[in-house]
Amino acid sequence: MAYKLMVQGTMSGAGKSLITAGLLRIFHKDGYKAAPFKSQNMALNSYITDEGLEIGRAQAMQAMAAGTRPLSYMNPILLKPNSDMGSQVIVGGKPIGNMHARDYFAYKKKLIPDIMSALHRLEEEYDVIIIEGAGSPAEINLKSDDIVNMGMAKLADAPVILVGDIDRGGVFAQLYGTTELLEPEEKARIKGLVINKFRGDVSLLDSGISQIEKLTGIDVLGTVPYVRLDIEEEDSQSDKLNMRQDKDGTPLVRIIRLPHISNYTDFDPLMREETLSVAYVDRIDELSAPDLVIIPGTKNTMSDLEWLRKRGLDRCIRDLAGRGVPVIGICGGYQILGQRIEDPCGVEHGGVMDGLGLINMVTYLMDTKVTCKVRGRAAQPEGFYSFASGLELSGYEIHMGRTSGDEAPFALIRDEGSDEMGAYREDGAVRGSVLGSYMHGLFDSDEFRRKLIEALYDRGGYEMKDDFGLSQKAYREREYDKLEEALRAHLDMDRIRAIMGMPNG
Structure with missing residues (x-):
């Protein structure tokens, strides 16, 4: 069986996708055959695998960071919104129809066999699987039928690390509030906290980290700095859609x-x-x-x-x-x-x-x-x-x-x-x-x-400028390496390997 770890976040945009990609890159560079998994994704930015099947772009990016080819069973369910209240539902890389949000909510637990079949295929082929959650595990109106956060962690029997975004402010409230809204058995799955996107002097966080560890009973595994990366995203609210890059001439x-x-x-x-x-x-x-x-x-x-x-x-x-x-x-x-x-x-x-x-x-x-x-x-x-x-x-x-x-x-x-x-x-x-x-x-x-x-x-x-950028492949590899270096330097990888039950050293 593969070693597994689940990365959950306090909210959308906390950095789950990049933390997942960075961990996969580390394990790949350490000689493991590693793969991403996300049971259910919602995105309009998708990718077509070699088999001609559709998955979320983030899982394709994560697979590439791990040095492996994207496969349909890395993302068994993809929802592509086509209105404010409905989405096209894609299962196993193929559309099964359009559903209203309420109808899908009632239907989705029927897809658990598809989810588990996909996970088992990865377990057979890979040494390490990093599972990404979606949004927050503390959405109390959705928890009863969850198949992507704590519900998925239970199905996979995977330990969890929880990522909070300090760049938006209130990271300690995010981490504490999220853990307190979980059921005791759910909270017990969280084996570490990660503070993401920090700018400034990390020593200023020392007292806050001590307090959050006492309040939650969960150790902080690292504070990841805000790293400027250009890695493909899938969120339609991406900052890239508001960027303006005007250069003279x-x-x-x-x-x-x-x-x-x-x-x-x-x-x-x-x-x-x-x-x-x-x-x-x-x-x-x-x-x-x-x-x-x-x-x-x-x-x-x-x-x-x-x-x-x-x-x-x-x-x-x-x-x-x-x-x-x-x-x-x-x-x-x-x-x-x-x-x-x-x-x-x-x-x-x-x-x-x-x-x-x-x-x-x-x-x-x-x-x-x-x-x-x-x-x-x-x-x-x-x-x-x-x-x-x-x-x-x-x-x-x-x-x-x-x-x-x-x-x-x-x-x-x-x-x-x-x-x-x-x-x-x-x-x-x-x-x-x-x-x-x-x-x-x-x-x-x-x-x-x-x-x-x-x-x-x-x-x-x-006037022609002779300063074309790197090839796209070389550019992506450079960005994946920058992400890997940041996580190696600022996460306690020995603790993470121990949480996963892996040998150290």
Whole structure:
């Protein structure tokens, strides 16, 4: 059986995902085969595994930090909100339907066999499993049917460490209040406390740490400093969506901050480039003179298209495209660029809605979800995107629509794992300065991204800067190592190994 530890937090955003990733990195570097597990995740930022199955982005990131490939059973249940009161429910990497929150709450305990089957598969293949909780274990209105915090710890028979966020203030109240709201047998599972995101002189915490240990009867295993990391997130409330990185003398890239934006990590590679000024925007006045406009993916294409119209952003984007400004739509953004969207199955709104009309393509929303990793090459686009001709590309698709028309395709791709050389199919469309594609991860391609930047410099008459960033793979590895170093230096890893029942030394 694998050694197990569960990381829970006093609230959302306490740092569970990164603490989990850092611990996995440590065990990986120490020679163990380590894996993440999260029984239930709620996120619009997802990932497609090699098997073509969908999981939360955080578990994919954690698996990569652990030096292993992401697998569907690392996150057996994924909820993707598609309204204020409902979500698409994905089990074992595949959607089983949409559910209202109350209906899912009544249904979720039926998924315990799926959760345990996934955990057992990991136990058979890995030496160490770090289990991540969700939100807080002290949500007293949800505890009776919990399958992701203390309920999961009991199912897995795993010890727990509890993480509190001092950066938001009130960390001692967080830790004390959380432990006091637990049942005695639940509190007994907590074997250590962690104070996360500390800035300043750690000795100033000494008296508070002594008191919280006396009050709770649980030792503090470390105080982790606030570490500036650029590691992929999955929370739609991420600070990245409010970032503005304007650098003198560089092209302006503006990404539309859609209400139901999904997979915004597509654009992290652009934000990492010192050669670009990148910002998420949602008002016309923020689109005054961009060099590139991007419409991202969305979990509700028709609703977000209506939102664009209400804000007048549709007219603004059409006007910019008419003046030759490059416009790129990814996934739902690609659908928005077309002539119309038809929803005969009621997947979203139902009915028919006109798109922006920038490419001559029509999308039919269907109740069958496409999830696959893809690989191929750019076709031979003309005009602004001619720089991409023949470039090798890879990424993944997650969508519930088919788009067709008579535009020149952007790329020729095939599903990864396909051995049929004739299995290539067309992806996307290009017309003038407008490009649409279903391919998430397009900007992860170092060559495509750099040639795009060069084309933006050339079109805008900017003086070219020769300071491209690291390759995306090298960049991620560097950030994982920074996280590992911080945790090794500030957590009592000997105590953590003892809590897990592991040998030390």
